[in-house]
Each structure stands twice: as C-alpha cells, then as structure tokens.
Amino acid sequence: MKNQQRMSMHKTITVILMVTTLLASLTACRGDNGVNTVDPEPGEFNEAGLPIVNKPVTLKVLTVRWGSMGDHFIQNQWLKDLDKNTNVNIEWQVMSSNDWNERKSIMLASGTLPDIILGSEVFRDADIVNNLSLFRPLDHYIEENMPNLKTAMQETPEMKKISTFPDGKIYSLPSRLPSRPKSSRQPVINKTWLDKLGLKVPDTIDDLYNVLKAFRERDPNGNGKQDEIPVIELSNDLISPFGIADLNNNAMVVEDGNAVYYPVSEAYKEGLKWEHQLFTDGLLDKELFTQDETMRSAKFLNPDAPIVGFTYQWTPDAVFGKWSDQYETIPPLAGPDGKRYTIGNPYGMNLERNELLITSSCKYPEIAARWADEFYTNEASIQNFWGAIGTVIQKNDNGTYTLMDPPIGTSADAWYWDNSLRDFGPKYVSPTFEKSIFLNPNNGDGLKLQLDKLGSDYATLPFPNVMYTAEEFQKLPTLTTNIDSYVNTMRAQFIILGVNDEAWADYVKQLRGMGLEQLVKIRTDAFSRYISVE
Incomplete structure (x- = not known):
C-alpha cells in the first residue's frame, strides 16, 4: 500500500511540475526577460488608425507549426513592421506539432492561456466547444473594432457561416487564402502509354475501362513483363463520376440543397459495381487492401520502369519522381449520367476557421482585436501566405504582384512556409485582388492553378465544414x-x-x-x- 501511495504521489508531483513548466514558458517573454504586460493608461487606446496604442503594450501569441519548421517566419518584414506601426509588441511562443497534443491537454486543463491563439493547428472545434469559457466571444469586437474583417464577411458571407458556433456566437476568426484551386485531386494518366498504344485520352468511365484494360494487357512500359498496375489506389475520387464528391471525408454530400449520407445511396451502390468490375478484370492493384503508403509510394517511383497507369493526384510531380514527364492531368471523366463531377468547392478550397482566438486571459481584447484586424487587408494577407514584399513578393509599378523564384535547391512550398504563416493565421484576399497576383505556372501554387482549369468548372458543392455542439x-x-x-x-x-x-x-x-x-x-x-x- 505504501508503494502505491508513493507512486501516486510521484505521478501527482510529475503532473504539477509539467503544468508549472508549461505555465512558466507561457509567461516567459522572448527578448524582454519576462516583463509582464502593463495596462495602457486611459486615453492611450485608439479606436481607429495607427498606432493602436500610444504607449507600447505586449501581447502573448501562441502558434503551432508542422514538425521542425521553427520560428523563422517571425522575421517576416511585415510582422516586424506591424509591431512598430501598432505599438503592440508580440511575444511569440512557437510550438511543434510533434509534441503539441500532450502540451495542449495540460494547457486546457490548467485554464491558463496566452492572450491570443493563432492558427487552426492549435485548437480544433472540439477543443474550443468543450472549453468555451476559456475564449472570448468576438461578435462585439468584430462589429466595433474590426472593420477589415467585417467588410470581408460582407463580401464573402461563407466566412461568417463557418465561424459561427452552435450557440450563434463567433469565438474564432476565419481566413480566406489567396489563389487556391476549386478542385481537389484530379485524374492523372500515363500519356506516354496512351501514345504508344495509339489510344485517346479517356473522356468517360467506359473509355477509361477500355484504356485500363489495354494498359494491363499490352505491355505499354515495354519491359516484357505484365507488371503494369492500371489503377493503384482506392479513394473517393474513383467513384466521383457517379456524383459522389466527398471533399471532407465525412460520408455526406449535398443534393438539391439537402444533406445526404451517400454510403446507402443508389449512386454509391452503382459506384461499387463499377469498382467490382475493375477488380474482377484485374485492373485494380492486387495489393489494394494490404499495402501501406510506403509500398504505394515505391510503386509510383519504381526505378526500372513506370508501372502505374492511372491515379488521382494534386500534381503529377508530387508522386512520380523521374517519371513525372510521362504523366498528364486530364479533365474529369463523365459518369453514367453524362455529367462530370470534381471533388472540391466551386467557391474555392480556401476557407478555414479557428485561425485566431482571443482568450479570456487577455486583459486587452480591444487591442488584440484591432491587432488581428490588421491581418485582414489584401497586402497583409499575401505577405502572411507567401512572404514579405521585397523578400518573396515583388510589387510592380502597375499595382500587380509577382512571386519571386525560390533559392536554388529549395522548393517553392518550403520557401513560403519558412517566410510566412502560410496556411495558418487570419487573412483575407478578395476575389478581385486575386486578379493582380501573378504566379509561376510551372511550379508550386501556380502549377496547381493551371491544372485546376481542367476541373474547376465541375467542382461540386461539398457538405460544408459544419460545427457541432x-x-x-x-x-x-x-x-x-x-x-x-x-x-x-x-x-x-x-x-x-x-x-x-x-x-x-x-x-x-x-x-x-x-x-x-x-x-x-x-x-x-x-x-x-x-x-x-x-
């Protein structure tokens, strides 16, 4: 019994130490030796214009980054200028997603949070809904202190819809990312194989069946083996020609304005029959139900010869390595009803919520709200998605913006993440302003927009990213x-x-x-x- 008591006491002390350590890290300041924020004197807060406060105020901001990305993004010149122009100094606490879940549980249990939570990777819907007392309702601040966001919500009403919680209030702020496609993954086929076999690009699922059968039987990679895999993976994309366009993987679609659970629908049943025909005729990978991602990736990159005929991908170069030039993205295939469907969103796959929360611990919510509103201008948003003007973005004399090429040996996407908040954080780029942004059509975001032209007209309105109680x-x-x-x-x-x-x-x-x-x-x-x- 005494041993059990000692073990119990040891666990209790361990938890207390973990909580104490975490809270200490949250109150520690980057570069000012832990000085606490001082309340601004009466009359120091400006309801409009800059600076936001006449005497400097410090806010603590927590964000979470993927893996080992680090905090280089805080060197973004726009963020530096924001501190100076607003008189709001930010103490950044940047955590890695690798160990965030454990730390998150401790933080929510303690009830002690920094002033601002930035980025949807920090807290998800359930975290917020189950801990509403830790976060401030923001409707009043949006109305009184956030003219940029208010205008954005009027121009793009979906931003308000996705941000409204079941009690009718807004606790987290949304984002609308710039230059995002309307379609998700699109059909990709080995064009070299088509040309060698004298076949046309398939237009319907019947055409596709005939092409896949030829891929299986006629040795298009020319190595004398029957090692070709016509279709390598099973996904929602494969049955999308039957009208099933499930963007959020929740088994729901919208038909005639109504929410429908499609795994019991006739369309889904017909899609299963189509997949059964492919399986029976040997056109699906024989290891379809047993392979993991590593095995599948090895097949995409098979060193001796390309062996994959057809798949759905974001861009071909993302998976095919040295064989990428043989593959071509094609338009969506017509289904049994003669129509084409693309998994995506006709409004663009660019809306997110939970990108900024002001906590109940924040003593200066009006200041925090005005600071957050500075992110909702067009120029602020593109600099927080790609990188600062003069570093990553070139501002041209005619009012347009051009993305610079990344350093040699660095991918465009990695460069953007290193220099900006990228997908995370509040931002709004209006559809009109997007027309003034010029991207390289041969890589990164620009390439995806080029490929998106094939399927964007067929993007099907998905079951939305709804909120639960x-x-x-x-x-x-x-x-x-x-x-x-x-x-x-x-x-x-x-x-x-x-x-x-x-x-x-x-x-x-x-x-x-x-x-x-x-x-x-x-x-x-x-x-x-x-x-x-x-």
Whole structure:
C-alpha cells in the first residue's frame, strides 16, 4: 500500500511540475526577460488608425507549426513592421506539432492561456466547444473594432457561416487564402502509354475501362513483363463520376440543397459495381487492401520502369519522381449520367476557421482585436501566405504582384512556409485582388492553378465544414468509429465479391442497427444551423 501511495504521489508531483513548466514558458517573454504586460493608461487606446496604442503594450501569441519548421517566419518584414506601426509588441511562443497534443491537454486543463491563439493547428472545434469559457466571444469586437474583417464577411458571407458556433456566437476568426484551386485531386494518366498504344485520352468511365484494360494487357512500359498496375489506389475520387464528391471525408454530400449520407445511396451502390468490375478484370492493384503508403509510394517511383497507369493526384510531380514527364492531368471523366463531377468547392478550397482566438486571459481584447484586424487587408494577407514584399513578393509599378523564384535547391512550398504563416493565421484576399497576383505556372501554387482549369468548372458543392455542439461531439466518436469501419469493410467486400440486392439490404439494415439515423440527424442538424447563418 505504501508503494502505491508513493507512486501516486510521484505521478501527482510529475503532473504539477509539467503544468508549472508549461505555465512558466507561457509567461516567459522572448527578448524582454519576462516583463509582464502593463495596462495602457486611459486615453492611450485608439479606436481607429495607427498606432493602436500610444504607449507600447505586449501581447502573448501562441502558434503551432508542422514538425521542425521553427520560428523563422517571425522575421517576416511585415510582422516586424506591424509591431512598430501598432505599438503592440508580440511575444511569440512557437510550438511543434510533434509534441503539441500532450502540451495542449495540460494547457486546457490548467485554464491558463496566452492572450491570443493563432492558427487552426492549435485548437480544433472540439477543443474550443468543450472549453468555451476559456475564449472570448468576438461578435462585439468584430462589429466595433474590426472593420477589415467585417467588410470581408460582407463580401464573402461563407466566412461568417463557418465561424459561427452552435450557440450563434463567433469565438474564432476565419481566413480566406489567396489563389487556391476549386478542385481537389484530379485524374492523372500515363500519356506516354496512351501514345504508344495509339489510344485517346479517356473522356468517360467506359473509355477509361477500355484504356485500363489495354494498359494491363499490352505491355505499354515495354519491359516484357505484365507488371503494369492500371489503377493503384482506392479513394473517393474513383467513384466521383457517379456524383459522389466527398471533399471532407465525412460520408455526406449535398443534393438539391439537402444533406445526404451517400454510403446507402443508389449512386454509391452503382459506384461499387463499377469498382467490382475493375477488380474482377484485374485492373485494380492486387495489393489494394494490404499495402501501406510506403509500398504505394515505391510503386509510383519504381526505378526500372513506370508501372502505374492511372491515379488521382494534386500534381503529377508530387508522386512520380523521374517519371513525372510521362504523366498528364486530364479533365474529369463523365459518369453514367453524362455529367462530370470534381471533388472540391466551386467557391474555392480556401476557407478555414479557428485561425485566431482571443482568450479570456487577455486583459486587452480591444487591442488584440484591432491587432488581428490588421491581418485582414489584401497586402497583409499575401505577405502572411507567401512572404514579405521585397523578400518573396515583388510589387510592380502597375499595382500587380509577382512571386519571386525560390533559392536554388529549395522548393517553392518550403520557401513560403519558412517566410510566412502560410496556411495558418487570419487573412483575407478578395476575389478581385486575386486578379493582380501573378504566379509561376510551372511550379508550386501556380502549377496547381493551371491544372485546376481542367476541373474547376465541375467542382461540386461539398457538405460544408459544419460545427457541432458539445453534446454532439460526445456522441460522434463512437458513432463514426463503428459506422465508418463497417462501411469501409463492406466496401472492400462488395468490390471483391460484388453487390446483390440481398447483401445490400443486409448492409443497410446493419448500419441502421449501429445508429445511422442518429449519426445522420447530428450531421443534418449541424447543416441546418450552418445554412441558417446570415
């Protein structure tokens, strides 16, 4: 018993030390030896114009970066100028996503947070909804202190929709990223193989079937082996020609303005029949259900000869390595109804929420709100997405902007992340302003926009990124874990064995017994709240 007591006491002391260490790190200042923020004197706060305060004030800002990206982005000249122009000095605390989850749990349990949380990687919907008392509702500050964001929400109403929580209030601020595509992954085919076999680029799924069959049987890579893999992976993209365009991987689509759970739909059933035909005829990778990402990547990069015929990708060069020149992105394939569908969003895949929160610990919410609003101008946003003007962006005399080429040996994307907040943080680039931005069409964001032209007209309105209540968040994990697992298992079974009416009826019955109606109600209730926001 004494040993157990000692172990219990040891664990308690360990937790206390971890919390104490974390809180100490949050109050420590970068470059000013831990000096606490001082309340501005009456009359020092300016409701408009710059500086925001006449005497310097310090705010603590926490953000999380991928892996070992570090904090070089705070050298962004625009961020430096913001400190000077606003008189708001920022103590940056930059954490790595590698160890953030453990630290996050301690922070939320302690209830002690810095003034501002920046970036959607820090706290997710459930973190915020289950700890609302730690964050300030921002509706009043948006109305009174944030004219830039207010204008952005009027111009792009979806920004307000995605930011409104189930109680009708806004706790986190959104972003609209610049120059983003409307389509997600697009069909990519080995054009060299098509030319060698005298085949045209497929236009329909029937055309694709015939092409894949030729790839399998006619040795297009010319190595004398039947090692060609016509289709290498199973994804939602493969059944998108049947009208199933699931961008957010939540098994929901929108049809005629209504939320629909598609894994029990006739369209999905027909898609499964199509996949079964591909499997039966040997056109799907025989290791489809057993390979991991490492195995699949090795096939894309097969050193002796290209062996993959068809896939869906962001850009071909992302996966095919030295064989990239043989592959070409093609338009979406027409499905059984003669229509084309692209997984994406006709409004652009550029809207996010939870990009900035002002915590209840913040003593100067009006100052924090005015500081955050400075991020919602066009020039501020492009500099916080790519890098500062003069460093990464060239501002031209005619009012346009050109992205510079990255240093030799550095990818464009890595360069942007190093010099900016990139995907994270508040920003807004208006659709009109986007026309003044010029990107290199041969790499990075510019290449994706070029390829996007093939599929953007067919981007299908997805089930939106809805918000759930705390009660719904409690129910969802159990429901989705069981139901999603069963749907995936049965998809594999239907692909291998085929779909008949009796097996389909049993499948639907089983889903209902697992709580499908409850899951759908949660999804549709959240959808109704989303579309009701004005």
